[in-house]
Amino acid sequence: MAETSNPSEIAREVLRRLAMRRTPPTPDNYLALYHEIAGTQVREKFPEQALKSLAAALPRANQEQLRFVRQIENAVGEKSWDGLKTALVDMLVKNSGEPPNWSGLLRDLLTQIETRHGGLTQAKKREALDHVLTASGTAEILYTRLQALLRNWSHATPSDEAPSSIGSVAGETESAALSSPGSPSAGSADLRELMAKLLEDTITILLVDTPDLAAEASEIAQAIRGAQTPVAFDKAVVRLRKLSYRLQYVAEDQAELKTGLLQLLQLIIENISGLVDDQWLHNQIEVVLKLFDQPLNLRRLDDVERRLKEVIYKQSHLKHHLDEAKDRLKALLATFIDRLTDFTASTGDYHDKIETCVSKISQAKDIAELGDVLDEVMRETRGIQINVQRSREELIEMRRRFEEAEAEIARLQSELAEAGEIICHDTLTGALNRKGMDEALDREVGRAQRRGSALSLAMLDIDNFKKLNDTLGHQAGDEALVHLAQVVRETLRPQDVLARYGGEEFVVLMPDTELEDGISVMARLQRALTKRFFLHNNEKLLITFSAGVAELAEQEPPVDGLKRADAAMYLAKRAGKNRVVAA
Helix, strand or coil: CCCCCCHHHHHHHHHHHHHHHCCCCCHHHHHHHHHHHHCCCCCCCCCHHHHHHHHHCCCCCCHHHHHHHHHHHHHHHCCCHHHHHHHHHHHHHHCCCCCCCHHHHHHHHHHHHHCCECCECHHHHHHHHHHHHHHCCCHHHHHHHHHHHHHHHHHCCECCCCHHHHHHHHHHHHHHHHHCCCCHHHHCHHHHHHHHHHHHHHHHHHCCCCHHHHHHHHHHHHHHHHCCCHHHHHHHHHHHHHHHHHHHHHHHHHHHHHHHHHHHHHHHHHHHHHHCCCHHHHHHHHHHHHHHHCCCCHHHHHHHHHHHHHHHHHHHHHHHHHHHHHHHHHHHHHHHHHHHHHHHHHHHHHHHHHHHHHHHHHHCCCHHHHHHHHHHHHHHHHHHHHHHHHHHHHHHHHHHHHHHHHHHHHHHHHHHHHHHHHHHCCCCCCCECHHHHHHHHHHHHHHHHHHCCCEEEEEEEECCHHHHHHHHCHHHHHHHHHHHHHHHHHHCCCCCEEEEEECCEEEEEEECCCHHHHHHHHHHHHHHHHHCCEEECCEEECCCEEEEEEECCCCCCHHHHHHHHHHHHHHHHHCCCCCEEEC
């Protein structure tokens, strides 16, 4: 039989050959023979169950292992070989580093313990080592802390004195320094007061979660403030040194705790994102996840919080109307079902009465009796006809109302999804849109006025953008805008804000920045842009911009500052482009 490409003919041929070969008609045998006849390649079956069992047996002892298992589970759920490959490659790359050199570290520690240092006795070293060993968690943390301890000992001044005299020698040296005429510790009351204020006003606030250390800091502050002799100040300094040593580990623990909490929060948010399908919720999750891509600060958190509150308020209003529309839709469906039930009951009664009339006709003995039965049939038929007509009109009206409710729900859902876009900034570049820029500008102006700090604004415009659009097309123009925004975001400082002003124009807000520093920031952006070529169809293109920078004067309206920056930008254009001009 000639080979064919018609699927139905191939299927018939497969069944015929299975019967001729007396091959069991299993799915695998059918599939193999089908591809043999069609001349196509057999697609390998994805071993989903086996891989799920493998993923379930993987360890989940830390965040890296949890992340790896989640990558494997997602790849298995999507039946993606590429996803499995990516997860395995990432795992191998992360674990391909050199193992910690424990032998060298322990040898150096033993050497430093035996070495005599001024101000460090062997007892103090053992105490510090014991603290590190008991306070550290994982092997990586222990290795890092032991390295830090070794560096501290290595930087200490070596001493040739006997170990028993180390403490006395250090004490004599410090006492001599304190009693010298130019010694700031003994002679400067201002310095002592400054140290005490630092401990009371700053250190104690940072130690809110460790009240014992906060109390120790307050006591040291009082001791420094009340020290009137070199010996008293010397004792306070020794206590301050011990506190500083303990604070180092507190800071490390807090940093690790913050990192762990952020990873846990990110894991929870990613899991929520995978469980829900609502676009409006995905928009909010996307904004929160963006916080993890850059260093956290109060300004960024405040911006996200304000935007989320605005969107949540609008979405709650829309969801209220959406729930009302859904309730109306449910009521319509309930009415439809009731009406359908009534109609069914009416038709049932009609059929029963017709059957009765048929029975009477069969039993009628004369024409008079048939006339009465026919009158009853006509009467019942006319009644059911009226009932059917009324039901039809009601169903047509109900259908119209149903379509209106359905359209209202679709409109509200669309508005609900669009409400989430408020917090997504400019959809093309990811920068703030005009609304976001106005809010950020008002916020930064208020902060600058409260603190008495400087605020600079920069207006920048891509050079020869119209020519690029006309030559390469609007798609290339959009890609150039995205490229510029990405380079600017990667180069800006964490406190700076990027906004798309319109078209190819962008605004950069630079808090705590004077005019000269703002010009330097823009010049640095221009240098960074020259190092990052814009690729279009594998062709390298150099994107440049002209910028105007203005420092907002005291009580100057922000719109005036933007106008001055815009005027300076046009001066930069006329001066030859790829320049920065001060307003």
